[in-house]
Amino acid sequence: MENATTENKKRLQFKRWFWILSNALPSRSISSKDIFQDREFLDFVNVPNSESLEPNSESLQRTIRRDLQALCEMGYIEEIRLDRKNNEAQEYRSTRDKNELSLLLKLKIDPYILQSILLSQDIFQYFNNTELQEAMKALYTDVHNIYHYDDKASAVENVIKVKHGAQYEFDKQGECLDSLINACRSHDKVKIKYRTVFQKTGREDTVHPYKLILYKESFYLLCYKEHNYYKLRGFRLLNLIRFEHVKLTGETFNPKIEEVEKELKKIDEAFGILTYGDEVLPVRIVFKKGSYVEKLIREKKWHTSSEFSDQPEGVVLTMNVLVNEELARWVLGWGKDVISVEPESLLDAIRNIAKNDW
Numbered sequence: 001m002e003n004a005t006t007e008n009k010k011r012l013q014f015k016r017w018f019w020i021l022s023n024a025l026p027s028r029s030i031s032s033k034d035i036f037q038d039r040e041f042l043d044f045v046n047v048p049n050s051e052s053l054e055p056n057s058e059s060l061q062r063t064i065r066r067d068l069q070a071l072c073e074m075g076y077i078e079e080i081r082l083d084r085k086n087n088e089a090q091e092y093r094s095t096r097d098k099n100e101l102s103l104l105l106k107l108k109i110d111p112y113i114l115q116s117i118l119l120s121q122d123i124f125q126y127f128n129n130t131e132l133q134e135a136m137k138a139l140y141t142d143v144h145n146i147y148h149y150d151d152k153a154s155a156v157e158n159v160i161k162v163k164h165g166a167q168y169e170f171d172k173q174g175e176c177l178d179s180l181i182n183a184c185r186s187h188d189k190v191k192i193k194y195r196t197v198f199q200k201t202g203r204e205d206t207v208h209p210y211k212l213i214l215y216k217e218s219f220y221l222l223c224y225k226e227h228n229y230y231k232l233r234g235f236r237l238l239n240l241i242r243f244e245h246v247k248l249t250g251e252t253f254n255p256k257i258e259e260v261e262k263e264l265k266k267i268d269e270a271f272g273i274l275t276y277g278d279e280v281l282p283v284r285i286v287f288k289k290g291s292y293v294e295k296l297i298r299e300k301k302w303h304t305s306s307e308f309s310d311q312p313e314g315v316v317l318t319m320n321v322l323v324n325e326e327l328a329r330w331v332l333g334w335g336k337d338v339i340s341v342e343p344e345s346l347l348d349a350i351r352n353i354a355k356n357d358w
Contacts, residue, residue, distance in 0.1 A: 016041075016067050021094060024077050029093040035064050068092060130177045176246045180221060183209045189226075189251045193244040202244040208253045210260050213237070215273045222263060224256065235263045237273065270322045271303060277324025285331060286314040286340035293337035314339055328353055 019041055024030040035041055071077045077092045183190050190209055195202035207223040214220075219240040266275040287294055294315050298308055306319040321327060328349035331338055341347045 013067070016064070017071060020067060020071060020092075021076060024092050024094045029080055029091040031091045032061075032064060032068060036061055130181075132177070132181070176240055176243045177212070177219065179246045179248060180209055180212060180240075183248060184211060187252050187255055189249045189253050191247045191249055192238075194238055195242045195244060197242075202242070206249065207236075207238075208255075210255070211264070212240075213267065213273070220273060222260070222267075224253075224259075235259065237267075237275065266322070268304065269320075270324075271319075271327040271330065274324055274326040275322065277322045277327075279322070280320055281323050281343050281345070283317075283319050283321055283323065283327070283346060284340075284342040285317045285338060286311070287317065287334070288337045288339050289314045291337050293334055297334075323349065325349060325353065 020030065020035065023034075068077070072079060072092070075095055078095050080091050080093055179190065182188070187208070189206055191204060191206050193202040193204050206226045207221075208226070209221055209223045211222045212219050213222060220237045221240060222235065222237055224235050263275070267273070269275075269280050270277075287297055297315065297317065302317070303319045303321055305321065306317060309316045309318070323343065323346045328346060331341060331346070332350050332353060341350065
């Protein structure tokens with residue numbers, strides 16, 4: 001209850017500050033008296049029926065004076081006319097360009113927003129050569145320009161560094177992203193030339209794009225393929241790194257909403273990104289007790305359904321996932337520290353990989 005009250009106070013404070021900054025422009029001043037007597041101001045901050053905040057009430061005047069003082073101290077507004085008798089400011093005007101105010105105010109209220117924006121720069125390398133990345137670059141520039149008087153931006157960058165593992169050629173993905181983002185939004189068919197890992201050159205096809213999924217530093221397109229090459233008609237997840245070109249057709253399609261929801265559910269049920277395999281099954285993997293693997297395996301939430309338990313035979317990881325080669329290779333990677341695996345279909349998949357690869 002206390003948190004809700006605090007959040008509500010912050011929300012109302014934000015609305016009051018936003019109203020003041022929207023009216024106290026560099027070219028037009030605003031007086032404290034204007035605010036005290038403005039019914040539009042009270043309506044804007046959602047207290048039209050409050051007796052304690054009626055126009056000219058003492059409570060309102062104290063609240064607004066605190067707001068004006070805080071905004072002056074933060075450098076958003078400045079005093080331009082003083083009441084010499086009471087030594088109190090009577091008029092104020094903005095010290096900032098109107099376009100800066102909303103962003104500046106929001107960042108100042110919650111410094112974690114600034115930190116999130118700065119850290120997200122690293123994520124947007126995946127959007128190279130796209131309109132989205134250009135828009136975000138402009139936002140980062142605004143943030144740094146606005147905070148030229150503050151060391152918060154550099155402080156965040158100085159204490160946090162993001163290191164990536166193996167990376168795809170981001171520029172190659174970026175060439176397709178803009179077109180696919182727009183096509184997913186407007187349900188436009190696209191012609192693609194796509195190369196599988198088994199092909200030297202790509203094959204052209206027409207697809208209905210639905211959603212882009214970022215997984216382990218690469219984008220995958222969830223789409224419906226129209227043509228029946230090698231019985232591949234239907235929903236597919238295609239890795240953008242293997243796209244050779246994308247072209248909008250100008251034709252729209254009727255989205256298959258229910259089918260798409262089923263495909264997205266499969267993605268959630270998969271251990272990784274591959275959605276083929278058996279039905280969702282209860283998986284039970286036992287790891288040897290006392291090994292370093294026991295500690296490593298507990299450090300992550302491997303799947304939304306995963307749980308750990310201590311049993312006499314070892315540390316048990318259970319989850320409900322699609323059983324396929326991707327899961328089998330992950331289990332195999334832990335080597336001799338895995339002492340038991342269920343169900344039998346997962347064990348068979350592990351045996352097949354071991355037999356064919358070694």
